[in-house]
Amino acid sequence: MIGAPVLEISDLTVDYGLGEQAVRAVRSVDLTLHRGEVLGLAGESGSGKSTLAYAMLRLLPPPGVIRSGTVTYHPGAGAPVDVLTLSPAALRRLRWAEVSIVFQGAMNSLNPVHTVAMQLCDVLAAHRPGTTGAGRRRRARELLDLVGISADRLDAYPHQLSGGMRQRVMIAMALALEPRVVVLDEPTTALDVVVQRQILAQLRALRADVGFSVLFITHDLSLLVEFADRIAIMYGGRIVETAPAADLYRDSLHPYSTGLLSSFPALRGPRRERVGIPGSPPDLRNMPTGCTFHPRCPRAFDPCAVSVPELAVPADDAGPGRTVACWLHAERVRRGALS
Numbered sequence: 459m460i461g462a463p464v465l466e467i468s469d470l471t472v473d474y475g476l477g478e479q480a481v482r483a484v485r486s487v488d489l490t491l492h493r494g495e496v497l498g499l500a501g502e503s504g505s506g507k508s509t510l511a512y513a514m515l516r517l518l519p520p521p522g523v524i525r526s527g528t529v530t531y532h533p534g535a536g537a538p539v540d541v542l543t544l545s546p547a548a549l550r551r552l553r554w555a556e557v558s559i560v561f562q563g564a565m566n567s568l569n570p571v572h573t574v575a576m577q578l579c580d581v582l583a584a585h586r587p588g589t590t591g592a593g594r595r596r597r598a599r600e601l602l603d604l605v606g607i608s609a610d611r612l613d614a615y616p617h618q619l620s621g622g623m624r625q626r627v628m629i630a631m632a633l634a635l636e637p638r639v640v641v642l643d644e645p646t647t648a649l650d651v652v653v654q655r656q657i658l659a660q661l662r663a664l665r666a667d668v669g670f671s672v673l674f675i676t677h678d679l680s681l682l683v684e685f686a687d688r689i690a691i692m693y694g695g696r697i698v699e700t701a702p703a704a705d706l707y708r709d710s711l712h713p714y715s716t717g718l719l720s721s722f723p724a725l726r727g728p729r730r731e732r733v734g735i736p737g738s739p740p741d742l743r744n745m746p747t748g749c750t751f752h753p754r755c756p757r758a759f760d761p762c763a764v765s766v767p768e769l770a771v772p773a774d775d776a777g778p779g780r781t782v783a784c785w786l787h788a789e790r791v792r793r794g795a796l797s
């Protein structure tokens with residue numbers, strides 16, 4: 459059961475660079491992560507997924523600049539805070555103890571000269587100074603168990619582990635302090651499909667046991683269809699559709715989502731034709747007018763090249779919890795106010 463909001467992103471806009479040189483990578487994004495949910499964020503390479511995740515935790519590398527927006531974090535107790543205006547000390551506390559992130563390609567960021575146990579125990583020692591060495595080792599073993607690694611790997615060095623295992627160790631580190639939110643940016647790239655599925659299945663089970671929320675970023679929509687509760691689709695820096703995972707799979711509303719879904723084999727039901735999406739993602743320096751997907755959209759019509767469709771509840775009755783940014787589903791078009 460999905461609970462109240464934990465993290466609410468509102469009107470977030472991010473540029474790389476300043477002035478004339480600036481490129482806008484995230485455009486006025488609204489997105490909410492709820493308590494106990496696995497929210498998937500999907501979109502082609504360059505759509506702004508990582509930029510959004512890093513900006514919301516103020517981890518954006520230069521020349522990234524947040525141009526507008528708020529990111530409201532709702533703690534378990536106490537008043538909500540805006541992550542974007544927190545003091546550096548409060549931000550550090552939030553990042554470790556409340557919201558943790560596993561970066562894209564994180565498996566290569568383990569320290570090569572320290573064992574898995576040392577690295578896990580270091581995190582615990584730094585943030586739980588009251589714990590004993592034996593207690594930390596016990597917890598490290600427990601954490602490895604949580605991510606499906608047997609305790610006999612505790613004293614292994616990173617190079618003695620497969621890529622999939624290193625990635626799991628990173629996830630164990632992210633879970634070490636029992637955060638309320640875990641952000642996983644493409645944590646399974648370059649791993650085989652079996653490992654990807656195992657990791658996601660474990661996270662889903664953990665979410666049920668431990669009760670945290672997960673923002674899972676990937677361009678593999680098939681994984682999200684299977685393991686996420688809700689999915690947000692990103693294109694050219696905007697969220698173009700959000701929906702419960704099953705609804706998106708059964709009946710996607712945005713033609714871009716439909717294109718992404720048709721790029722992988724059907725999980726169940728009748729076979730779909732694998733078509734993919736013609737053309738390439740938009741050039742951020744030279745964005746198309748109106749709906750930025752219009753040059754690639756098989757259903758584009760009159761308003762599409764002229765006006766930007768807002769992300770809104772669809773005019774058609776598509777079920778609860780859905781939003782879409784497409785003129786095909788806009789109330790104004792339905793009413794004939796715009797043709």
Ligand code: ATP
Nearest residue numbers: 474483502503504505506507508509510520521742
């Ligand atoms: P991927 O699936 O490949 O990880 P993504 O959706 O995470 O892609 P981002 O990495 O957020 O996309 O990049 C969004 C856009 O911002 C891209 O067009 C990228 O070229 C641009 N970008 C990212 N980092 C920088 C940078 N340091 N300077 C300039 N532009 C950047």
Ligand code: SF4
Nearest residue numbers: 749752755762784785
């Ligand atoms: Fe296609 Fe128009 Fe919808 Fe954009 S607004 S996705 S171009 S139909």
Ligand code: MG
Nearest residue numbers: 507508562644
């Ligand atoms: Mg990325």
